[in-house]
Amino acid sequence: MSYELFLDDTEGNENEDDYPEQANKVIDLRFLSGGSRSIVNCCTDSWLHCQHTFELSRVRPLNDKEHKSNDHMVVQFPGSGQILCDGIPGGPSGGQKPKLFGYNVVFEPGASQDDVLQYSGIKRIIEMAIEGFSCTAFCYGQTGSGKTHTLTGPPDLFYGRKPDPSDSRHGLVFRAFLYLFQLLQERKDTNFILKASFLEIYNEKVIDLLNSGSARKPLAVRWSKKSRGFFVENLFTVDCEELDDLLAVLEEGMRNRSVGSHRMNDYSSRSHTILSVHITSEQQAENGVFISKQGKINFVDLAGSEMTKKTNSEGKTLEEANNINKSLMVLGYCIASLSDSKKRNGHIPYRDSKLTKLLADSLAGNGVTLMIACVSPAKSNISETLNTLRYAARAKKIRTKPIIVMDPREALILSLKREIKSLQLENDHLKSALNLHTEIFESNALDIQDRKVIPPAPQVDLEKMSELEVAEIIELVKLYVKENEALRSENTELFNTRDMILRDQEVVCRENERLLKKLEEVNFVCCRSPIIPARPAFSSEMLNMSTGSDLDSNIWTNPLNVSSDNVHKADVLDGRVSSNENRIPDTIQKELDRRRIGDSITSIANSLRRNNSWDNQPIITRKRTPKGSNDSKTSSPNLVDMIS
């Protein structure tokens, strides 16, 4: 038999870019389901980790009516997530060729409700919702194809009595709730707050299914600037502390939803329903910070598209059918645009229906979406089946950007990053201020060895944060905290070094003051001597007024020891008293020589110098003045002053 592979109109071979290489392993889950019949088959074992929009298909068994009318199956299951559908017969060329469609998972007519729970990936979706992702599971397809059966089980499960939890007909929602509570109970370290809402879109009106008191008053759909998404105003949300609360929400909504009867389905859903569970988790991190995440899971049961001729709809049912078809058509446009790489960045007509407004985020926003295309295997429905399968293959190409809504954690990482940056800047500044770069990091090799070298935490693009596992994020936060601590201790060390140097400087200043005082005392003694003239008292401020270098200005130099090269400097120093009287009259100089004053003062200065720590500075150069040399005779105009 020859068949053609279904090619999408907008892009090339549908298998081309959908599965990354490592995910191409094909497994057949029929062995896992334990039967010899083909029941569930899927494309790859790791597909759920590689995509964000997942396309599944469920084919219901032929129903009694179809059996009675000798209708027959037009779909086959070659395995590996494929469905082979006969072409539409007739036409001048004798009919279309069979078409092959590929999905992530295909549930064959024999698949049970539990198979759908186990192999649809819904378990992983629930885990992701707990982790803070916004997730959606929705069923679509022709009327009577099994959407409600797949999601909730037959509606009569909920009519007039409390549903039996062990009933095998329970659908994906009921089973998912059991699994959700099982997971929540295992996570003892986290607090969870669950809130649920249930609405239907009936004839383009949003009705709250949990608030029966509102007498089916339509609610408004508004745009939220804050969350940048549409929301339903005044929608009732129920706190669900126990599993029973959540199951009660399901039962109440199922009882209140609009159901009608037509030729193709006795319990036909006449509206689209959205059951949402908001999961807020709060977990204490290591450093006392609370990490809170807001995940969500939507279960969407779309009303079935119908050919009104086939369903014999008239009056109210016809109006319902028109509205259903209209909103599904808008959904179709949105999916077609989103799956087309050329159109996905352009205008998407979400605003054209309430359904697409409320599904906008699930279709192409920041969520993870599971789409289950439900089809009938009967020859009588072949054109609708082909339509749904084509639609589904297209929807598989939609790309979303899932993110975890977890402000505090992100804020923590961001603030740690910022703090590290500012600490690094502060460190660099301190190092350069203290000029310790070379001293500490180059000359002292031992110190470097002793220093704890903390490798910098890896840089992570915030956009890619959502792709990280929780464990990886925790590890990343730990690395940032570690790097932060290392920088803090390095910073403290630098501050200590700076304080130590400031203290040393203070000690040196005090010593300087003490020496100056001593010098003044010496001068005082000299003043009282009739022969030795007193040196004018000078303070450190006066020294700083010196025209010499800064360093020189802090050193007291015996003017009588200044060499001839430095005569000018010495003159200027002494010139603080009188710069005009640099020259010593010859007669006085002779008298000074005679009395050998120069030597006396030199010895006083030498005794002082032994106590002066600054004299150890290598920059200071002194020329020893030979006894009675002429150089000594040229100095000290202040002496002259005093004598004269």
Ligand SMILES: Nc1ncnc2c1ncn2[C@@H]1O[C@H](COP(=O)(O)OP(=O)(O)OP(=O)(O)O)[C@@H](O)[C@H]1O
């Ligand atoms: N996989 C299945 N196995 C057994 N019975 C099924 C299966 N799928 C659907 N059915 C039966 O087919 C009938 C129609 O299913 P259902 O009401 O779920 O269709 P639907 O797609 O929700 O239709 P509508 O769009 O009109 O609401 C029901 O009686 C249901 O029990």
